[in-house]
Amino acid sequence: MSTRRSATVAARAGIAQDPAYGAVTPPMYLTSTYELPAFKQPGKYDYSRSNNPTRDLLGDALCQLEGGAKALVTNTGMSACVLALQVLTPDDTLVIPHDCYGGSYRLFTNLANKKRAFKLVIVNFQQDNWAELISAASPKLIWLETPSNPLLQITDVRAVCDLAKTLQALVLVDNTFLSPALQNPIALGADLVLHSTTKYLNGHSDIVGGALIVKDAALGDELKWWANCLGVTAGAFDSHLTLRGIRTLLPRIKAHQENAALVVDYLQQQPLAGKIYYPGLKDHPGHAIAKAQQHGFGAMISFDLAADAKYLGVFFEALECFTLAQSLGGIESLICHPGTMTHASMDAAAQKTAGIGPTLIRLSVGIEDPRDLLADLEQAFAAVAAAIRADGGNAAAGHDTAPSEVKPAPVQNEQHFRLNPALAAFW
Structure with missing residues (x-):
């Protein structure tokens, strides 16, 4: 995690990092493909679904702001949700809050019921027995949304993460409502942080996007493979606008x-x-x-x-x-x-x-x-x-x-x- 304060990291996101001409504001790479250095010699970039310099700058900024090892920038907030679910198999259990965002709820319930993609347990984290309910479920992934949408209920992230460690479960926190300016779930013990970058990160209601920040580098690499495989990565233009939005x-x-x-x-x-x-x-x-x-x-x-x-x-x-x-x-x-x-x-x-x-x-x-x-x-x-x-x-x-x-x-x-x-x- 960067030793710089969040305001500095955000304001200087992508600034003075142009290797070609030294542009202070980073250029936008709208290209879909890249020339190889030579036959059978792939470079860092070959196809923009897999890698794109503009998207990488945004991912680096999000990693610094959230304290993660890798950030996957997606084309919508919901595709970030789909990407996170790739850690699950049909034998695994996902625990979600009873009052999560309606679009997330629709995704979880339909994938579990219609596609049998995983087992689903819905828990009210405001009840006194939430820990017992989660323990009984033996989940692979615990999904948190705090503050919740739309009732702004609060879940104790550290307490859930402490329990998750005993269950060998992963914890994901949807941090869309607060942004890394107001909450840093990885510092509280979370394994993954999700954003609809459409919201506060971009801040100008002119793009649709998402992001998934991962604490563990190996898991980040695995999810990066899935992001490319599924084709859910964000385009250069939306990444450029989001990067600009983060600076303020x-x-x-x-x-x-x-x-x-x-x-x-x-x-x-x-x-x-x-x-x-x-x-x-x-x-x-x-x-x-x-x-x-x-x-x-x-x-x-x-x-x-x-x-x-x-x-x-x-x-x-x-x-x-x-x-x-x-x-x-x-x-x-x-x-x-x-x-x-x-x-x-x-x-x-x-x-x-x-x-x-x-x-x-x-x-x-x-x-x-x-x-x-x-x-x-x-x-x-x-x-x-x-x-x-x-x-x-x-x-x-x-x-x-x-x-x-x-x-x-x-x-x-x-x-x-x-x-x-x-x-x-x-x-």
């Missing part, structure tokens, strides 16, 4: 967190904001663990709208600064409804088990002027309050109303949403 990672994260703290303070005073899910709150169940294993609390916030689900449309329609969209981690503020968007691939029972209620809203707080963000939320809540008054003032749920007590949106509306061909990929 630390100042971006600082601005994200400052804005998020102000948004949380505002939501705590807003009667129409029900339960707030944010590890920075002292009453959050995982606050102490998050404070111990993270370098900050991040900029992802979820909360329950304390009103009937029929008012969700009013709330979203009124927003101007927060954009209703998939994804997170860009410089712009985004908002989503996990139940019908990011986690729509989970059926109703799985969503209920994960604690995803019908009025749950997830915010990805950007780096705009916070006064504009707070004003945007204020006028959206005001629109909901006005709609409730127009309906006779009896449609609002109480501030402490649990998600299970809120009436779901009309079935036909959700079916209409799911039948939208533009959104078909999410379930």
Whole structure:
């Protein structure tokens, strides 16, 4: 691991490393193939699916930031998931959290049930008996997501890694929500770290990519072979943009967190904001663990709208600064409804088990002027309050109303949403 601080590693990612002309900013190698030095004399680079200089610079930066031995840069976050699963055989068991990202959940359950690619055990890491459940499963790989998506629940990475050692199991941590600026799972004992580079690492919502950072060099070489074999490696252009994005990672994260703290303070005073899910709150169940294993609390916030689900449309329609969209981690503020968007691939029972209620809203707080963000939320809540008054003032749920007590949106509306061909990929 580099002895330089993270801010320096990120800011100088790829800088002054051009061997040809000494360019300070690294060139982008868009070539698909490379000339061999001579017959039967392959060079370091022969075909860009296998190796590419631009992608290698990004991988080196990620290795330094996460403290790994090798980084595999993939074309999507989901392909990074697929790559990590190559450590498993049909006889092996994968343990996943009950509240993981909907796309990951879809991948795991379908590979296990339809393809018999591995055995799958789903564990609630927030329960007191999580260690007993994992031990009984005898897993080959334990998959963690902390903070979780979308409820921002915290898992004690070091405790899971200590248990994994006794079971001779590998531990993977999805670090997408925090980035290496705020959490370093390998330093906590993890074997693999996964990122959707689409999010905070790139930071500008203009690429789709993933990465898998591996602690052990031999395992890294094995997964590199699989990355080439499966054809999941990232292209030069996306790698170049992600490398550029990483250079501003630390100042971006600082601005994200400052804005998020102000948004949380505002939501705590807003009667129409029900339960707030944010590890920075002292009453959050995982606050102490998050404070111990993270370098900050991040900029992802979820909360329950304390009103009937029929008012969700009013709330979203009124927003101007927060954009209703998939994804997170860009410089712009985004908002989503996990139940019908990011986690729509989970059926109703799985969503209920994960604690995803019908009025749950997830915010990805950007780096705009916070006064504009707070004003945007204020006028959206005001629109909901006005709609409730127009309906006779009896449609609002109480501030402490649990998600299970809120009436779901009309079935036909959700079916209409799911039948939208533009959104078909999410379930």
